[in-house]
Amino acid sequence: MDLSNVTWRKSKRSHAEGDACVELAAVPGAVAVRDSKNPEGGVVLIGCEAASVLSRAVKSL
Template identity: 50%
Template structure:
């Protein structure tokens, strides 16, 4: 995981801004609420993000929506 990136919002986010944004920063992946860019930021290591993406791809979290 090299280099920092700008905040990125999913293309599926709605016009009301109900979405999270993610970026790569300082060797972590950071997540924040797009409606509150000055609010808290969660940071995850590469292994944590890889595990979450794998679970999301497999539908493990579908019951939450």
């Protein structure tokens, strides 16, 4: 999947000094997730339903 034109958003829980930074991008049928400190590294694609479940779980922490 070509991700060169997607808009990446950094997690609100990320900050400049943190070591747990992620970026998210909406793509057709999924959410792309990458390490904001290594944007050229790997990307994980998570289906929309699974991303919703994951988001709710993370927000409850």
